Amino acid sequence: MSYSEIHHLSLARLYSSLAVFLMGAIALIVPSGYSYGSILLLLGSVTLLWTRPELQLQKADKLLMAVLVLYSLFFMLHLWLEGARSSAFDRPSRFMFAVPVLLFVLAYPPRLAFMWAGLVLGSLLTSSWALWQTFGAGIERATGYTHVIQFGNISMLMGIFCLAGLGWAAVQPNSRRWMALLLLGASAGALGSLLSGSRGGWIGLPFVFWVLYRAYGQNLGRRLSMLALATLLALGVLAYVLPQTGVQERVAQAFTDIELYRQGDRLTSLGARFDMWQGAFRLIAEKPLTGWGWHGYQAGMQALADQGKVTQFAAEQHAHNELLDNFARRGILGLLSLLALYLVPLRLFARRLNTPDMELRALATAGTLLSVAFIDFGLSQVFFGHNSGVMVYAFWLAVLWGAMRAREQGRN
Secondary structure (H helix, E strand, O other): OOHHHHHHHHHHHHHHHHHHHHHHHOOOOOOOHHHHHHHHHHHHHHHHHHHOOOOOOOHHHHHHHHHHHHHHHHHHHHHHHHOOOHHHHHHHHHHHHHHHHHHHHHHOOOOHHHHHHHHHHHHHHHHHHHHHHHHHOOOOOOOOOOOHHHHHHHHHHHHHHHHHOHHHHHOOOOHHHHHHHHHHHHHHHHHHHHHHOOOHHHOOHHHHHHHHHHHHOOOOOHHHHHHHHHHHHHHHHHHHHOHHHOHHHHHHHHHHHHHHHHOOOOOOHHHHHHHHHHHHHHHHHHOOOOOOOHHHHHHHHHHHHHOOOOOHHHHOOOOOOHHHHHHHHHHHHHHHHHHHHHHHHHHHHHOOOOOOOHHHHHHHHHHHHHHHHHHHHOOOOOHHHOHHHHHHHHHHHHHHHHHHHHHHOOOO
């Protein structure tokens, strides 16, 4: 390899490292912060047109890219057939744009210390921002610059990623320092989620811990595993008992909402969700193959509201469930394409959860948890109905897969 090639490789890796660092560090503390690092990676991928590195693509790489492209194309085809405005194509197109980012990261993988450091810093800054909003500005639920549910769940995701990074930290020269930082980042991510009052993201935590135990239970030792779990539990208990956080009130409200719904009151937070789900099920039963389309879904829900089967509020919302919303709007193929978007990456990453290479295992764990977390988030929110949900899932999927495969090929 010539000097100029080495110099280019070094600069490209520094560029990708800084971009991935920003994906974590500023995700929630500046407007659209989750986009900047991803856009830099997308711009960097243009260089592949003339550098043409040898990528050694395998069947799994092509399968993952195909899932991203097909989900994007099917979504946009459905919008086109419905006569949607050009702006509607923005979000689904981003899944396709994640493909060149994956190839760029595979060719020029970021230094993993940048990635984990960015996630730790991002978690700390996010929780600090949430603390200021809650206790300084007197805002009931911390929201940052995005929707409150998105803020809480993405904060939790960054904390979960920090836990996945423990395997990487265990084999670093300053392992104890890195482990302490990652545990701090995990706690901060959880705190940001708690202060947002977003309850849905916590439902899937047992599955998150199961993945972490499967990956690290036999390697990091019982003491460290228990320390990580105890830290998060202590944080949760503290947030619950302090009335200023509002967590205790949100938990109590959930039980109240369920009881009121049983009594016929559908105008509560959970009651409205139950109504939206019921309406979506009714629409799916009528058009399971083709779905109702974007505008057709609203018209169908309005008809249900006119008949008194759902409330007017429910008729004006999306289904607040990713699977139901896709099924109702885009039919069985829409549901299957979403399931593939979740389950294919989940399967491909999970195959490497027990690899002896701990740095590789950390990336595989983070990739597995990305899918697990988004399945969880999608149970009570249409996460891909927001720019933040699309950008975070599509581009972190590209980064984690590209970095993991580069590690397998000996590029980092």
